Structure formats: C-alpha cells, structure tokens
Amino acid sequence: xxxxxxxxxxxxxxxxxxxxxxxxxxxxxxxxxxxxxxxxxxxxxxxxxxxxxxxxxxxxxxxxxxxxxxxxxxxxxxxxxxxxxxxxxxxxxxxxxxxxxxxxxxxxxxxxxxxxxxxxxxxxxxxxxxxxxxxxxxxxxxxxxxxxxxxxxxxxxxxxxxxxxxxxxxxxxxxxxxxxx
Amino acid sequence: xxxxxxxxxxxxxxxxxxxxxxxxxxxxxxxxxxxxxxxxxxxxxxxxxxxxxxxxxxxxxxxxxxxxxxxxxxxxxxxxxxxxxxxxxxxxxxxxxxxxxxxxxxxxxxxxxxxxxxxxxxxxxxxxxxxxxxxxxxxxxxxxxxxxxxxxxxxxxxxxxxxxxxxxxxxxxxxxxxxxxxxxxxxxxxxxxxxxxxxxxxxxxxxxxxxxxxxxxxxxxxxxxxxxxxxxxxxxxxxxxxxxxxxxxxxxxxxxxxxxxxxxxxxxxxxxxxxxxxxxxxxxxxxxxxxxxxxx
Numbered sequence: 001x002x003x004x005x006x007x008x009x010x011x012x013x014x015x016x017x018x019x020x021x022x023x024x025x026x027x028x029x030x031x032x033x034x035x036x037x038x039x040x041x042x043x044x045x046x047x048x049x050x051x052x053x054x055x056x057x058x059x060x061x062x063x064x065x066x067x068x069x070x071x072x073x074x075x076x077x078x079x080x081x082x083x084x085x086x087x088x089x090x091x092x093x094x095x096x097x098x099x100x101x102x103x104x105x106x107x108x109x110x111x112x113x114x115x116x117x118x119x120x121x122x123x124x125x126x127x128x129x130x131x132x133x134x135x136x137x138x139x140x141x142x143x144x145x146x147x148x149x150x151x152x153x154x155x156x157x158x159x160x161x162x163x164x165x166x167x168x169x170x171x172x173x174x175x176x177x178x179x180x181x
Numbered sequence: 182x183x184x185x186x187x188x189x190x191x192x193x194x195x196x197x198x199x200x201x202x203x204x205x206x207x208x209x210x211x212x213x214x215x216x217x218x219x220x221x222x223x224x225x226x227x228x229x230x231x232x233x234x235x236x237x238x239x240x241x242x243x244x245x246x247x248x249x250x251x252x253x254x255x256x257x258x259x260x261x262x263x264x265x266x267x268x269x270x271x272x273x274x275x276x277x278x279x280x281x282x283x284x285x286x287x288x289x290x291x292x293x294x295x296x297x298x299x300x301x302x303x304x305x306x307x308x309x310x311x312x313x314x315x316x317x318x319x320x321x322x323x324x325x326x327x328x329x330x331x332x333x334x335x336x337x338x339x340x341x342x343x344x345x346x347x348x349x350x351x352x353x354x355x356x357x358x359x360x361x362x363x364x365x366x367x368x369x370x371x372x373x374x375x376x377x378x379x380x381x382x383x384x385x386x387x388x389x390x391x392x393x394x395x396x397x398x399x400x401x402x403x404x405x406x407x408x409x410x411x412x413x414x415x416x417x418x419x420x421x422x423x424x425x426x427x428x429x430x431x432x433x434x435x436x437x438x439x440x441x442x443x444x445x446x447x448x449x450x451x452x453x454x455x456x457x458x459x460x461x462x463x464x465x466x467x468x469x470x471x472x473x474x475x476x477x
Binding site for chain 2: 030031033035036037038040041042043044045046047064065066067068079080081083085086088089097099101108110112113114118121122123125126127128129130131132135141143144145146147148149158159166168169171172
C-alpha cells in the first residue's frame with residue numbers, strides 16, 4: 001500500500017489483514033463520528049462509541065431507543081460511515097485518521113439484557129467512569145432507564161481509508177473490502 | 182441559527198464535514214470552517230482529493246475530555262456548494278447536542294429521550310423492559326476495580342475557571358479581612374454584632390464586615406485544591422465550593438456595609454469595588470460549580 005498508483009488493496013472480510021496502526025485506532029479511539037443518512041439524504045453525524053470485532057470483520061454501534069434515529073436511518077438506507085478523527089484519551093501518538101464506509105444492519109429488536117455484552121459494558125465504564133451515574137441511585141435509574149434499552153447496529157466495512165498522522169491534506173491510503181471472500 | 186453557529190464554532194479547533202461520495206456513502210473529513218457572516222455561509226476547505234459531491238451535507242463539532250465526559254457537541258445540517266475552486270457550506274438547521282444547551286437543554290434532552298423511548302415501545306406494542314441494575318452495578322464495580330486505563334493528554338487541556346475564580350475570591354477576601362481589621366469593622370450580618378472586635382471575628386468567628394472567617398477561608402483553600410483533582414475529590418471539591426460560594430454571597434449581601442459603600446452620601450469607591458468582587462466572585466463560583474456538577 002503506497003500513496004501513489006498502488007493505493008488500493010483488496011482483502012476479504014472475516015479476519016482482515018489491517019495495518020496495525022489502523023487496527024490500533026479501532027481499538028483505542030474512544031469515539032468515532034458515525035454517519036447515517038436522513039430521509040432527505042443529509043448525512044446525520046454524531047460521536048459514538050464503536051466496538052470492533054476483528055474476527056467478524058465488522059463493527060457494532062449501539063444506540064438507545066431514546067435516541068433511535070441512527071438505527072431508523074440505517075434500516076431505511078444501510079449506507080453509513082465511521083470516521084475516527086478524534087484521538088483524545090486514546091493514548092496513541094500521532095495516530096492516523098480512519099474513515100470506514102460500510103453497510104449497516106439494524107434489526108428491530110430492543111436489547112435490555114447485558115448478557116453477552118459484559119466486556120463491552122466494562123470497557124465503556126472504564127473509559128467513561130462518570131457514565132456509571134445512570135445506574136447509581138433510584139432517581140437516576142428512573143430518569144435514565146431508556147439509556148439501557150439498546151438497538152444494535154452492525155457495520156460491515158466496504159472501504160477503509162486512512163490518513164497517516166491525521167493529515168487530511170494528504171491523499172488517503174485505502175483498502176477496498178472484498179465482501180465475497 | 183446563524184448566531185448560535187458563530188457563537189459556538191470558535192470553541193472547537195475544527196469540525197467534521199460530511200458529504201456524500203459518488204456511490205452515496207457518507208464521506209467525512211476534518212476541516213476548519215470560516216464563517217462569512219455577510220452571506221451566512223461557511224467556507225469549508227475540503228481537500229482536493231475528497232470525492233464529496235455537491236448536495237446534502239452536515240457539519241459536526243464535538244469534544245470530550247480524557248475520561249470521555251464533559252461532552253459538547255452540535256450538528257449543522259445543510260448543503261454543500263461549489264464556489265470557484267472552493268466549497269461553501271450553507272447551513273439549513275442547527276441541532277444542539279450534549280453540553281451546549283445549559284441546564285434547561287439537559288432537562289429537554291432527558292425528557293425528550295424518555296418520550297422517544299416510550300413512543301418506540303408503544304408503536305411496537307412492547308412493554309417497558311426491566312433493566313438488570315444489579316448486574317450493571319456489578320460490572321460497574323469490576324470496571325472500577327480494574328482501574329481506569331492510562332490516558333495520555335492528546336491536546337491542550339480545556340481552561341477550567343473554577344479554581345481560578347475561587348483563588349481570586351480568596352485574594353479579595355484576604356484584602357477585605359485586612360481592611361476590616363485595620364479599620365475595626367466587625368461582622369454585622371443582618372444587623373447582628375458579636376460584640377467582639379474585627380480581629381476576633383476574623384480569627385475565631387464567622388467573619389468581619391468584609392470577609393468570612395479564617396476557618397471558612399482555610400476550608401475554601403482546601404476545596405479549591407481538591408476541585409483540580411480527578412474523581413471523587415474533584416466532585417467533593419466542586420460541591421464544597423458551590424455551597425461556600427452561595428454562603429459567601431449571602432453573607433456579603435447581609436452586611437450593611439455592602440449598601441453603605443454604594444450610597445451617594447457615603448460612597449467609597451475602593452470599598453465598593455471590593456464589595457462588588459466579594460459578591461460577584463462567590464456567585465460565579467457557585468454558578469460554575471452547579472454547571473460542572475450537572476454535566477459530570
């Protein structure tokens with residue numbers, strides 16, 4: 001993968017051979033800017049906590065039914081993107097910025113159990129200790145119970161582009177994902 | 182909408198501009214928008230290689246701290262247009278996100294999210310599911326025991342006004358105590374005197390006419406230091422400063438001198454300035470403290 005001519009490399013999904021600096025961004029960045037398309041085609045973008053599953057070759061984004069538009073948009077139009085461009089608190093030195101364009105699946109099923117999701121919740125509460133407030137007392141639990149009623153959005157990458165050093169003025173490097181493989 | 186955008190934009194180093202590529206997928210890049218107030222548009226220097234198309238787009242500004250808190254964000258929906266060699270973003274709608282609407286914005290957010298959840302369930306004929314709070318709190322305890330991941334500051338730390346305002350108040354109160362002791366002005370809160378001199382009121386009592394007592398100033402010094410630490414110490418420091426700020430404001434407003442120095446007959450510009458500081462600074466301390474506690 002070089003910047004000129006040979007900018008694209010095709011890989012298959014499932015276990016992807018990603019450059020280590022890109023995989024590190026997926027693991028360590030606290031947020032990504034997740035875009036879905038509104039009914040009129042406007043990309044609606046909000047900071048979101050992504051989970052990367054390298055063995056499945058896909059991301060999981062969750063959203064509360066109190067803020068369901070991400071999931072509703074993704075059901076109507078599965079074209080989405082995740083931009084990793086804010087390294088705050090990641091601990092990474094001069095990381096690349098990474099754009100993942102992909103296709104989303106957002107089943108209409110409300111998850112309120114944390115079974116099978118313990119590791120992800122533990123990671124969120126370690127990275128965002130103040131988020132524990134939502135379950136801390138009866139009043140908070142009453143006001144914020146919707147926060148724990150979640151919708152799942154799985155994103156399978158189609159293109160992965162990255163800008164070394166987060167320099168958007170440079171031509172991005174790119175991986176095109178062969179989803180048949 | 183435009184006023185909101187230009188008010189908030191300078192708070193963020195840059196913004197995420199997202200348009201659509203030729204296949205209709207969202208394509209985002211970081212840019213530094215330039216406001217053109219005359220035309221109410223934003224110049225957006227999109228890199229030449231970015232395959233974004235003319236048409237619907239949005240601009241997101243967001244920030245969080247090292248512990249993924251103190252979230253601030255807003256989104257602007259709009260349209261991207263070509264203008265000569267460059268690009269212009271035409272805002273169409275402002276969507277406030279976390280931390281930009283003040284306490285009322287927070288109330289609206291919680292109420293709106295509860296209503297959305299209710300609607301979502303009702304539309305599908307679902308009952309409100311019960312949440313496994315005990316299990317969640319067990320995981321929370323495990324997360325706490327596991328310690329927080331090491332974090333490395335990756336940008337300039339946000340300016341935190343609370344300790345500085347508190348320190349300024351301590352300085353003003355020290356000046357006030359000095360003046361009150363020198364001119365023997367004991368405390369006269371709501372017209373009640375202790376019967377002691379100003380010096381004794383400062384060292385042993387609740388304070389002089391121009392300052393709280395030494396014990397309160399010492400407590401405020403400790404709380405100011407605590408407010409700069411992380412975790413529970415910071416919360417305790419902030420809560421303490423919020424309460425002391427409210428107490429000090431009421432204390433100063435209850436002193437007859439607070440009105441005497443502004444009266445045309447007995448106007449004293451130096452003391453008036455001091456009294457103003459002794460009212461405004463603790464009030465500001467309380468306001469910043471309340472905001473910090475609500476957004477934690």
